[in-house]
Amino acid sequence: xxxxxxxxxxxxxxxxxxxxxxxxxxxxxxxxxxxxxxxxxxxxxxxxxxxxxxxxxxxxxxxxxxxxxxxxxxxxxxxxxxxxxxxxxxxxxxxxxxxxxxxxxxxxxxxxxxxxxxxxxxxxxxxxxxxxxxxxxxxxxxxxxxxxxxxxxxxxxxxxxxxxxxxxxxxxxxxxxxxxxxxxxxxxxxxxxxxxxxxxxxxxxxxxxxxxxxxxxxxxxxxxxxxxxxxxxxxxxxxxxxxxxxxxxxxxxxxxxxxxxxxxxxxxxxxxxxxxxxxxxxxxxxxxxxxxxxxxxxxxxxxxxxxxxxxxxxxxxxxxxxxxxxxxxxxxxxxxxxxxxxxxxxxxxxxxxxxxxxxxxxxxxxxxxxxxxxxxxxxxxxxxxxxxxxxxxxxxxxxxxxxxxxxxxxxxxxxxxxxxxxxxxxxxxxxxxxxxxxxxxxxxxxxxxxxxxxxxxxxxxxxxxxxxxxxxxxxxxxxxxxxxxxxxxxxxxxxxxxxxxxxxxxxxxxxxxxxxxxxxxxxxxxxxxxxxxxxxxxxxxxxxxxxxxxxxxxxxxxxxxxxxxxxxxxxxxxxxxxxxxxxxxxxxxxxxxxxxxxxxxxxxxxxxxxxxxxxxx
Amino acid sequence: xxxxxxxxxxxxxxxxxxxxxxxxxxxxxxxxxxxxxxxxxxxxxxxxxxxxxxxxxxxxxxxxxxxxxxxxxxxxxxxxxxxxxxxxxxxxxxxxxxxxxxxxxxxxxxxxxxxxxxxxxxx
Numbered sequence: 074x075x076x077x078x079x080x081x082x083x084x085x086x087x088x089x090x091x092x093x094x095x096x097x098x099x100x101x102x103x104x105x106x107x108x109x110x111x112x113x114x115x116x117x118x119x120x121x122x123x124x125x126x127x128x129x130x131x132x133x134x135x136x137x138x139x140x141x142x143x144x145x146x147x148x149x150x151x152x153x154x155x156x157x158x159x160x161x162x163x164x165x166x167x168x169x170x171x172x173x174x175x176x177x178x179x180x181x182x183x184x185x186x187x188x189x190x191x192x193x194x195x196x197x198x199x200x201x202x203x204x205x206x207x208x209x210x211x212x213x214x215x216x217x218x219x220x221x222x223x224x225x226x227x228x229x230x231x232x233x234x235x236x237x238x239x240x241x242x243x244x245x246x247x248x249x250x251x252x253x254x255x256x257x258x259x260x261x262x263x264x265x266x267x268x269x270x271x272x273x274x275x276x277x278x279x280x281x282x283x284x285x286x287x288x289x290x291x292x293x294x295x296x297x298x299x300x301x302x303x304x305x306x307x308x309x310x311x312x313x314x315x316x317x318x319x320x321x322x323x324x325x326x327x328x329x330x331x332x333x334x335x336x337x338x339x340x341x342x343x344x345x346x347x348x349x350x351x352x353x354x355x356x357x358x359x360x361x362x363x364x365x366x367x368x369x370x371x372x373x374x375x376x377x378x379x380x381x382x383x384x385x386x387x388x389x390x391x392x393x394x395x396x397x398x399x400x401x402x403x404x405x406x407x408x409x410x411x412x413x414x415x416x417x418x419x420x421x422x423x424x425x426x427x428x429x430x431x432x433x434x435x436x437x438x439x440x441x442x443x444x445x446x447x448x449x450x451x452x453x454x455x456x457x458x459x460x461x462x463x464x465x466x467x468x469x470x471x472x473x474x475x476x477x478x479x480x481x482x483x484x485x486x487x488x489x490x491x492x493x494x495x496x497x498x499x500x501x502x503x504x505x506x507x508x509x510x511x512x513x514x515x516x517x518x519x520x521x522x523x524x525x526x527x528x529x530x531x532x533x534x535x536x537x538x539x540x541x542x543x544x545x546x547x548x549x550x551x552x553x554x555x556x557x558x559x560x561x562x563x564x565x566x567x568x569x570x571x572x573x574x575x576x577x578x579x580x581x582x583x584x585x586x587x588x589x590x591x592x593x594x595x596x597x598x599x600x601x602x603x604x605x606x607x608x609x610x611x612x613x614x615x616x617x618x619x620x621x622x623x624x625x626x627x628x629x630x631x632x633x634x635x636x637x638x639x640x641x642x643x644x645x646x647x648x649x650x651x652x653x654x655x656x657x658x659x660x661x662x663x664x665x666x667x668x669x670x671x672x673x674x675x676x677x678x679x680x681x682x683x684x685x686x687x688x689x690x
Numbered sequence: 691x692x693x694x695x696x697x698x699x700x701x702x703x704x705x706x707x708x709x710x711x712x713x714x715x716x717x718x719x720x721x722x723x724x725x726x727x728x729x730x731x732x733x734x735x736x737x738x739x740x741x742x743x744x745x746x747x748x749x750x751x752x753x754x755x756x757x758x759x760x761x762x763x764x765x766x767x768x769x770x771x772x773x774x775x776x777x778x779x780x781x782x783x784x785x786x787x788x789x790x791x792x793x794x795x796x797x798x799x800x801x802x803x804x805x806x807x808x809x810x811x812x813x
Contacts, residue, residue, distance in 0.1 A: 237777045244784050265777050291810045
């Protein structure tokens, strides 16, 4: 049987099982007696085995089978999984992931790594027979009742009105069981359409098999009628969702449809252009004496903004997409460093624009590595300080109005501000006699090339990542700050917008160009200038125009940072910002580009880059 | 005991054709009706094992009649007779409670096949 059309379903479902499996294993590592997690481990491996077997990926099915045996033994003996067993299962999971990747890339599956084979032998004592190659997909786990049935009906060639016949069949089936879905859809059938080869598929809820089969016998114009039980869909398990800390991602999911991200991006881009056009019409209609036009534009604005809000919502994903794999990363880091780390995550259900969640990956990982490498002390040092052996690492997400607040806290050694000051002096970031305040020192650690680490740590290099972290966060329209108490710990605060691409900006004109400043960094605007104000054109390397100009005061976490003078302030706009790409981005202090309502492009300025250039002069 | 049939159609010709088909198979035609109102009356009076129902009829159409009959008699077996091209009407009738359908012009063996199968459907 040709299974290739199930490929994408197989890839997605298996990946989900593997992710959930990882969560369960991490729970078991901390709590080997957790029966529920062990049951879940068994079920996930069982499902993966079945699916791989039906897709004829023998090597994968065999591995899953052996891992399943491990889990099954532990379940039945009541002893739970031993620590080496959990380790082997985690290794096995990694190999399954590698295999899945190979399948995805249409490559042949690599053989199992030697050490895994040896480890399995040691734990199980000899190999087990491989599973049946023809195990049907998604068999219900032993003992559970199938809550869903797939009925497949093939109509006779001679059937004169297939849509009608199919309609009758669906109707009869409905009397026996709740209808989940059918293909062709009810709508199509009602419209008299029956695309496809006379194959009618009906997905039903709970039913008696015998009733379904009897019904099959009473049907006309049918050349085949098959009833198949399906495993219940991954049901939301209230208990899973309640597991705090490094548990599996929130399990409750509403009815969903899978849509390619390309399509979503297209919707989003289109809405962005609509917003631009709307802006243009709003401007234009303001200057034209036509009530009808203004009224129309107002209505248009309502509709477009409502659409925009929904499309933005579509791009929102829970942050768990990113955080689900962090516990594993932290665990591995801790092991490498021979440290014990107690890592908890809260607020994983908070939703953010997909692009932000994806872009948050690198800076978060960096901060985590820093925390494990530099922040947290080893067990001995901690005991000497009267702290519990295991270092505490807390990551939390919280929605605050139109922003999301992320907090990463560790109870480690804290940042040594004296050393920061010394280092800053060494690097020439501080004048000799300067006595910087605490805030200034905390800001200094975000400077490039700054590190109090003399030797590169094995894990995070020189610890210079903080400037990269700040740049990454600010590119997203966010801010990052830090607080620390010597000997007690450090907390990083990241403040992020909910959505990335539609950004409020302040448009300005300078030296013949229209430029955009992120509204979030604009403290205030004023006519005329103050001392210390600098012409924007000068920073950009162009010739300044004449005229008194207007002033924009830009700020940061610590207050006003830069006073810019421009020819004219045009006003606030909402624009869709597109990234520039590395080549163009290197041309100047620009973080992206936007298209205005009248079709003109406006480069968006990177405020911190502007600051750096200003300082460089 | 022979299966008792109620034939509902506004055309005498159609009723006669069906009568012949059923008699030939040993069914007993216990009553006839020429419109939806009569259909409900005759059903209530005779309680047939099977009813064949035309759709387009004066006073009350076959869909309405089906609905009324099935409401009072959920186990009623009603087979809709329809012309080609009236599929959506047939679907309405199915939703109203009809068991199955036959498409005119009738072929005797087809009619019998549909009817026999319809009679096996457990309600």
